[in-house]
Every structure is written in structure tokens, then in C-alpha cells.
């Protein structure tokens with residue numbers, strides 16, 4: 001079933017422009033979850049193989065999305081978990097620093113802060129440049145004292161876009177690893193690990209991957225797949241496929257990125273949901289980008305007419321638009337709009353509008369009509 005509004009259960013009078021918060025569930029994804037729950041009702045139908053088959057299918061889908069290999073994919077509960085793995089596996093020396101953006105999402109900040117503190121290193125924050133672009137500022141800040149560059153593809157508050165091709169080239173020039181949180185971009189913006197060559201790429205499933213909450217994926221560069229997990233579960237040990245032999249403890253870990261999987265990663269409801277969602281995205285990648293871009297062009301026109309400040313066109317992601325207002329936004333704006341059945345977020349001083357293919361032009365019109373009644 002395609003990614004059309006009819007295949008989501010969104011009431012007709014409701015404009016949901018908030019995929020950057022939580023995606024709604026496509027009917028296929030919902031059904032996969034319900035089927036998964038029902039399986040647990042009858043555990044005699046769940047075989048030992050089932051602990052591995054769906055995990056590996058999910059790895060394959062995520063790998064396809066980042067143009068990587070399935071053996072490089074770990075299954076996690078959250079982005080903070082993945083960044084915790086990254087922070088504990090990348091070398092960091094005294095006096096070095098980790099580069100992050102101003103107001104970066106906390107899950108891509110706290111793990112670095114904790115690790116840097118423990119190693120005598122520090123966090124260096126790259127402020128939003130008032131003029132010029134953020135990519136230039138980041139590239140200028142990378143030097144021989146940089147231990148890690150930890151970034152998103154676009155900023156979670158307003159969609160401000162980074163040029164990862166240029167940033168990754170600057171990282172390679174200084175031999176600095178790049179860790180990416182692509183939760184607010186993957187599923188719409190393409191990311192090719194063969195081009196960007198990151199050390200770690202993490203994404204939560206519940207936004208632009210259209211999947212369930214409490215699940216995330218991470219692709220790990222080949223040279224880091226012999227690293228140390230941050231917890232020690234039986235599935236991550238070699239030979240875990242043979243349940244009868246689990247009584248014989250083993251030191252050796254599963255090869256490749258499986259060793260970083262979270263305990264109980266074989267979730268019988270969440271993994272089938274993620275597989276269904278990733279299949280929908282992989283089948284419609286072109287249409288997702290172009291459909292959302294059309295809506296975003298309409299949003300930009302309306303925002304310009306009303307005098308909102310927008311990111312520079314070269315730094316604008318189509319799916320996540322921060323409309324900045326010259327002045328204070330009413331603190332209850334999301335609630336007032338929600339009463340008019342329009343759903344967006346406010347992050348910082350930006351109204352964050354995040355459409356997907358279940359939206360159409362009438363949602364954008366309704367958003368502006370509701371906004372005009374408030375501002």
C-alpha cells in the first residue's frame with residue numbers, strides 16, 4: 001500500500017504537519033505491529049530462528065537506505081544509546097574536543113559531554129552564524145585537536161541543512177571521525193555512507209522512518225566493528241543462535257555491528273513494524289522527496305508573504321521548515337493551533353512545520369489560516 005493519506009488513519013478535518021515530532025502509523029505498519037503482538041500470545045509459534053530472522057531483515061532495510069551493508073547495522077532502543085556506543089569507541093585524548101552544533105539535539109550531546117569529561121577533553125559548540133553558512137564554520141573549526149565531529153544532517157529545530165560532503169572531506173583531511181544523528185533527515189534526505197564515510201550513523205525509527213517508538217538503527221564503519229559494546233547481552237555473544245549451549249559462557253562477541261545490539265533487540269512487534277515502514281520508504285524514495293518538496297515550496301511562499309524569516313535556500317531542508325518570527329512567539333501557540341486541528345511544533349523561536357506525503361495543499365492553507373488568526 002502506498003504512502004497516501006488514505007493509508008493513514010488521520011481524521012479528515014485534521015492537519016498533521018508534525019512528522020518531526022512523531023510520525024503517524026501507515027496501516028501496513030500498524031498491522032505488522034498487531035500481528036507481532038498476537039504472535040507473543042502464542043509463543044509456541046515463535047522459534048529460535050525468529051530471534052534472528054527479523055533482526056537481519058531490519059538490518060538489510062536500514063542498510064539499503066544508507067547504501068551500506070547489513071552486517072554493519074546494529075539494532076538499538078534510541079539515538080542516545082547509539083551515541084553512547086560511538087562515544088565509548090572513538091579515541092579521545094586530554095585537551096582534545098568534540099565539535100557539535102549550537103542547540104544540537106541532547107541525545108547527540110550528552111554522551112559526548114560525559115565521555116569528554118571523563119577523558120579530559122571538552123565540547124566545542126559551533127554557533128549559528130549570523131551570516132554565511134554553517135558548513136563553512138564547521139569546516140573552519142576542524143583542526144588537529146578535534147577528536148570527533150558529531151552532527152546531524154539538518155538541525156532539528158529549523159531544518160537548517162549541512163553539506164555533509166564538504167564536512168566529511170574536512171574530517172578526512174584531519175583524520176577526524178564523523179558521527180551522525182540522521183533522525184531528522186533519513187527517510188527523506190539521501191545519505192550514502194560510501195560518499196560521506198562516517199564512523200557511526202544513528203537514526204531513531206519513529207519520525208521520518210515512519211516506524212515505532214523505542215527502536216533505532218546504527219550503521220558502523222567496517223574498521224570500528226570490532227569495538228566494545230556498552231552492555232553485555234547474550235544475543236551479542238558468538239554462538240547465541242544455539243540456545244541449548246548458552247550455559248557455556250563465551251568471551252567472543254558476534255562479528256560485525258551485531259555486537260552493539262541492545263539486549264532483547266528481537267522485539268516481535270517493533271521489528272516487523274520497522275521492516276514494513278522501511279519497505280514503504282524504500283519503494284517510494286523519489287516520490288517522498290518530490291512530494292514533500294512541493295508542499296514545502298507552498299509553505300515557503302506563504303511564509304514569505306507573512307514576513308517570516310527562513311533559512312537561506314542553500315541551507316533549507318524540504319521536509320522540516322523553521323519559520324522564524326521577529327519577536328516572541330506566544331508560548332501556547334501549538335495548543336491554540338491544535339484547537340483549530342492544526343499540529344506543528346515550536347522549537348526555540350521557530351515554528352517547525354514538518355509535512356509528509358499524507359499532507360496536501362489544503363493542510364498548508366489551513367495552517368496559515370489558523371496562524372493568521374493568532375499572530
Ligand SMILES: Cc1ncc(COP(=O)(O)O)c(C=O)c1O
Nearest residue numbers: 078079080105107156183184204
Ligand atoms: C535530532 C534528533 N535526534 C534524536 C532524537 C531522539 O533521540 P532518542 O532516540 O535518544 O530519544 C530526536 C527526537 O526529537 C531528534 O530530534
